Amino acid sequence: MIQLHNVFLSYQKDATALNNISLRIAKGEFVFLTGPSGAGKTTLLRLLYGALTPTSGQVLVDGQNVSRMTPSQIPFLRRSIGVVFQDFKLLQNRTVFENVAITLEVLGWGRADIGKKVMHILKQMGIASKVNLTPQRLSGGEQQRVALARALVNDPKILLADEPTGNLDDSNKEQILSIFKDANARGTTVVVATHDRRLIENSHKRLVSLIKGDIVEQVDPKEEDSCKSA
Numbered sequence: 001m002i003q004l005h006n007v008f009l010s011y012q013k014d015a016t017a018l019n020n021i022s023l024r025i026a027k028g029e030f031v032f033l034t035g036p037s038g039a040g041k042t043t044l045l046r047l048l049y050g051a052l053t054p055t056s057g058q059v060l061v062d063g064q065n066v067s068r069m070t071p072s073q074i075p076f077l078r079r080s081i082g083v084v085f086q087d088f089k090l091l092q093n094r095t096v097f098e099n100v101a102i103t104l105e106v107l108g109w110g111r112a113d114i115g116k117k118v119m120h121i122l123k124q125m126g127i128a129s130k131v132n133l134t135p136q137r138l139s140g141g142e143q144q145r146v147a148l149a150r151a152l153v154n155d156p157k158i159l160l161a162d163e164p165t166g167n168l169d170d171s172n173k174e175q176i177l178s179i180f181k182d183a184n185a186r187g188t189t190v191v192v193a194t195h196d197r198r199l200i201e202n203s204h205k206r207l208v209s210l211i212k213g214d215i216v217e218q219v220d221p222k223e224e225d226s227c228k229s230a
């Protein structure tokens with residue numbers, strides 16, 4: 001589903017944000033990207049949804065070569081990718097409903113179907129009662145759930161989330177993790193960038209650790225389990 005081959009990314013000369021990264025993420029996998037600030041987590045996610053082009057190397061997402069896409073092709077790629085940004089990027093002058101509906105409007109859905117689907121996901125996320133409020137009137141955890149609803153409302157093939165539990169309390173973190181796990185169980189490939197060790201440890205999912213643009217460690221609990229039982 002996602003492949004990076006020898007990817008280098010420099011924002012400026014002599015400052016390499018990603019240094020010869022090769023990585024495969026299979027369809028239906030759930031992967032955490034971790035590492036200290038500046039490790040390259042956000043940069044890697046941005047490559048996957050075509051917000052950045054690698055300086056060299058190849059990025060393949062859902063069978064498409066993102067490294068070679070023209071700007072006009074990127075919106076089509078993004079139809080199959082839900083993105084949750086570090087700062088949510090909610091539209092402040094729109095209601096919760098409108099913030100989530102926008103994903104389906106872009107895809108050309110009809111009004112009645114949009115209404116049903118948006119209300120369905122807001123109920124799943126436990127924020128249906130906030131449907132007519134604007135984001136300023138929501139807590140941080142509620143805003144995060146709106147951002148997740150917007151990213152997941154069209155059942156995307158891939159969900160990318162950047163530091164989705166920053167500033168959330170433990171109960172909100174648990175809710176967010178269970179939303180990711182549900183989406184993953186329905187077939188969405190999930191990639192989450194996070195510093196949050198507790199979130200990672202509680203989830204028993206594959207972990208890719210970056211430091212200064214290098215992959216320094218990969219841990220896959222499934223392989224560890226099969227080693228233990230072998």
Ligand SMILES: Nc1ncnc2c1ncn2[C@@H]1O[C@H](COP(=O)(O)OP(=O)(O)OP(=O)(O)O)[C@@H](O)[C@H]1O
Nearest residue numbers: 011012016017035036037038039040041042043044
């Ligand atoms: N727009 C930019 N212009 C120049 N350098 C950048 C830009 N964005 C990121 N960088 C640099 O690229 C490197 C990787 O940054 P990136 O944001 O990918 O790290 P990160 O692991 O996501 O960090 P954090 O956990 O703090 O969000 C850092 O050295 C950063 O300073």
